[in-house]
Amino acid sequence: MDYVADGTAVLSNEIQLHIPEEGISTLSSELLNSFEKSNQEHNAVKPCKLSENTDTSEKEICVGSVVANHYNQLSERGVAERKESRIFHMRNLNNWIKSRIIGNILDRIRRENGPHCRLNVLDLGCGKGGDLLKWERGHVHHVVCADIAETSIEQCKERYAKLKHRSRQVFSAEFIAADCSKENIMERMENRELKLDLVSCQFAFHYSFESLPQAEQMLANVSCNLQPGGYFIGTTTDANDIMRRLGRDENPENRKFGNSIFSVEFPAETLLDPPPLFGAKYNFHLEEVVDCPEFLVHFPTFEKLASKYGLTLVQKTRFEDFVPQEMERGKDLLMRMKALEAYPPFADQELVSQDHFDYFHAQEYLDSCSTAEGFRPKIGTLSKAEWEAVCCRLIRHRPNQYPSFWKSSVDLCFFACVPFAQVYYQKLKHMVMDKMLARSRGPRAVLTRQQTQGCACDGGLRRGEMERDCPIAYVSSMLILKRLMISSDAFDVDVCNQCGLVGYFDWCHNCKSSALVSSIRISYGCKLLFQELQSLNISPRLKLNKYFD
Structure with missing residues (x-):
């Protein structure tokens, strides 16, 4: 978005949303109420009713119940099944982004309030508890989990119980099944006076833009117990990007776009020229995960409402910009999570x-x-289809009353061939038996398991490494191999002739095959070197051409 001297907003190559000509600064509460009044008049034609029996053909189910039913019906999938998912890497990338957002904001709070400050968190739209592990690793003290789907809350409780069983230092938690855009969450909390340091709403805030009262109730839940200096973080869809992808400049009748894994479709009753500030409903489908209505979040309107509740914008970033910004500090986690x-x-x-x-x-x-x-x-x-789905998202950071700004550096990726050679070394505890000692009994050193030195320690004379290695330096290489590897720490390993990586038990975990696995003998120190390099994301590969031929 560009700004001219008089402050008028000009949207380049984008379909303009419902904004007054004077700019977003003129959106007062009265103006927002007038938009809401028009939405209510439109919705009065088809009132939103809850179904009381199985015959719902003549009743319109409200969006909140549709969303709740959708997530209640999603079954819990195991790790093995999730790995076979078409969007496995995309979901891991989304989780990595959330991990970086949460980690960054917790570090920021500790820098401002002290490293040992108590951290209380409200997780709005917690779902099945996918962020519980992030809160544990962030060393928070108390988490309030709230979600509209009762089944998701029960699964969240189960995850927390397993987490608590594994770790004694886990945070305390409470769980609330409620519609965060229609109910006051603070009245359902165990301690209504609990002061929150952080409120998080991941991939859920767009449901509240069904109407102005719902958006205000959601923001009221955010700011009600958020203490001064606290933060609100969240992720939501980018309304401008959605409207741009719709391409109504070229095809005015178009109401749908997407690809093989996701789609966005606006129903006929949703106005698009221009769309309303609230109630701009579209049906979002993401393979295996989401298939329910959502609403456009007009960000300037959201920012205006947030300021009404004492929140000031700190940072707004699109996902494709956030990833390179956080790559430098988060690339190790990115690789461990298999996000790419x-x-x-x-x-x-x-x-x-x-x-x-x-x-x-x-x-x-x-x-x-x-x-x-x-x-x-x-x-x-990621595949092109996954990138297109990811890039619909926005990240927002808001503190309570105290604004601040920061900027991250961009990581540069490079590739290089790293040469290395095998190095043999001696383990003293294995070579003690080969030493020539002046006496065979007496006290031994704990570290080396050798006889102590000096008369004061009841030690004796011995012929050690230096005395022995001098003659070895003049003998043949086969004798060196025998003394420094076979007599020391020779180790048999399985090597895959296809990928060159070390396998285990005649099986290559990378190729998922045992057809081309060969066994060779190397120094145990060399094997440790390979594992240390792999921990640094360097993959040593062995070529066994002569051995294999």
Whole structure:
């Protein structure tokens, strides 16, 4: 969005939402109430009613109950089943983004209030408790979980019970099944006077923009017990991006867009030229996860309402901008969470999308990279369809009364060939038996398991490493191999001839196969070196051409 001298907002290449010509600053409470009044008159034609029996063909079910029923019917999926999901990496990327948002804001609060300050959190729209582990790792003290779906709250309780069983230092928690856009959450809390340091609303705030009273009730729940200096964080859809993708400039009758994994469709009763500030309903479908109505969140209106409740905007970022900003500090977590898909895929692995056009951007990037001869780099990415779904989101940070701003640096990705060689070393505790000692009995040192030195310690003379290694330096390489590996810490490992990685029990976990696994003998120290390099995201690969041929 660009601004001219007189403060008028000009939207470039975007469909303008319902904004007064004087700008968003003129949106007073009376004006917002007038929009709400017009929405209520429109909704009066088709009143929202709850179904009391199975025959609902002539009754319109309110959006809140539709959303609750949808999430109540979503079954809990195991880890193995989630790994087979078409959007496995996209969901992990969303979780990584939430982890970085939560981690950053908790660090910020501790810098402002002290490292040992008590942290109380309200999680609006907590769902099945997907963020419980994030709160535990953030070392918060108390969490209030609220969600519209009762089944989700029960599953959240089960997750918390398992978390509490594993860790004795877990935070205390309470759980509330309520519509956060229609009920006062504070009246349902165990301690109504509890002061909150942080309120989080992830992927749920857009449901409150069904009407002005619902949006205000949601913000009232956010700010009611939020103490001065506290923060409100959240993620929601970008209304401007949704309207731009709709492409009504080129096709005025279009009401739907999407791809193979997600779709956005506006029903016929939703006005689009321009859409209203509240009640701009669309049906959002995301494969395996979401299939229910949502509402456009006009962000300037949201910001105006938030200021009414003592909240000041700190940061607003789109997902595709947030990822490179946080890559430097969060890339280790990004890799551990498998938030990006390897391209090209590893052996015996398939891409999540069968459409190769979904990876045209990744192949184009690889073709533009200059690589060493014989080296095939792999990059982390998402399919084009997943990127399109991710980029509909916005991140917002708001403190209570105290505004502040910050900026992150951007990480640069690079690829390189890292040469390394095998190094042998001696384990003293294994070589003690080979030493030439002046006597065989007496006190021994705990660390090296060798006889103590000096008469004061009842020690004796011995012929040690230096005395022994001098003659070894002049003997053949086979004797060195025997003394420094076979007699020390020789270790048999399984190596895959296809990917070059170390396997276990005649099985390659990377290729998911045992067909091309060979057993070789190396130093145990070399095996430890390989594992240390893998912990640094460096994959040492062994080529066994002669051995295999």
